[in-house]
Amino acid sequence: MTATSRSGTGTRRRVTTMRAxxxxxFGGPEVVVVRDVPVPEPAADEVLVRVRASTVSIADHRMRAADLPRGLGFLRVVALGAFRPRKPILGMEAAGEVVAVGRDAAGFAPGDRVMVMRGSRMGCHAQFVTARAEGAVVRIPDAMSFEDAAALAFGGYTAISFLHQVALGPGVDVLVNGGSGAVGSSAIQLAAHAGARVTAVTSGRNADLVRSLGADRVIDYEREDFAAGDETWDVVVECVGNAPFTRVERVLKPGGTLLLVIADGPAMLREKGQSRRSGRRVTHxxxxxxxxxxxxxxxxxxxGAVRPVIDRTFELDDIVAAHRYVDTGRKRGAVVLRLP
Ligand SMILES: NC(=O)c1ccc[n+]([C@@H]2O[C@H](COP(=O)([O-])OP(=O)(O)OC[C@H]3O[C@@H](n4cnc5c(N)ncnc54)[C@H](OP(=O)(O)O)[C@@H]3O)[C@@H](O)[C@H]2O)c1
Incomplete structure (x- = not known):
């Protein structure tokens, strides 16, 4: 099966190569280059998607730079590759149109507008990508742009996956550390939509943004240490990498949960013991x-319960600049990548 596109004369022609x-x-943003590569062939249970938008996320930074949290370096060869990225085409998520459907891929037809989350299979910084029809691919409404769908996917997927394990509702106090990032901006919205009272930890420049997403209270980490005060929370969503259980324990209510969206090796090893001992739940x-x-x-x-937060948008040819911006660690929400 091959992708097709319309030529200037209106006839269909086979497309066998794509830009990616x-x-x-491994290295800095400049190691990323745009090349012509073969269009992937969908398996029988897959669809082929023409990618219109993706994002450059912190996960792409981690893969590209081999930047793993402390104590997880031993995973590098298995997770990333020994001498060079095993998955050289980065990009965890895509929004685009289905252009081909495998014979056992039920539920999709050419022309469907979809959101795809490939996760660690990567490959979305390319003009075409495959998705297992039974996997993380879903149709999006006509009113949702490809850029918005792509911008929602990485942070929204992660936030839903983590918050699924806690009961959110009126009377529940939630703190989101790193409220302005891709994951944090989604977590704030999901918790607020569920009726929880949300505190967002961010720098002063992002205070208005997190308030607009539903945060009831904002803590500027440059002025105040959320873990040093008297306030306590039922759920702490850690999206920065500086709030392990040892720091957060005293502000986590008995029976509360620390969701370590980002954790280093030692924190992962200790979480079961910490949960048993403290009467609180810690999980990465x-x-x-x-x-x-x-x-x-x-x-x-x-x-309308969750909206995308788009910081900047780059074209595929400007991919190095997109990586450079993500590397600052200061992006707000998502950095969208448009595919030609
Ligand atoms: N476990 C998983 O499955 C999973 C999935 C996705 C992501 N992650 C991890 O989760 C983390 C967050 O991902 P992300 O995509 O949300 O990152 P991101 O979008 O790159 O986060 C950038 C944001 O972090 C904020 N920030 C930086 N230092 C901060 C601090 N000290 N306190 C509060 N906010 C701070 C920045 O805001 P300011 O400019 O205001 O400082 C910026 O808006 C990453 O480490 C990522 O690897 C894990």
């Missing part, structure tokens, strides 16, 4: 994956 951004070795894992997550995300977005 590839990290051919999400609990919901695949299609149910993207379905829920699109449902929530269509209902």
């Amino acid at each position: 951004a590839m990290a051919e070795r 894992e999400g609990t919901l994956f695949g299609k149910p997550v993207v379905e829920r995300l699109v449902e929530l977005a269509a209902a």
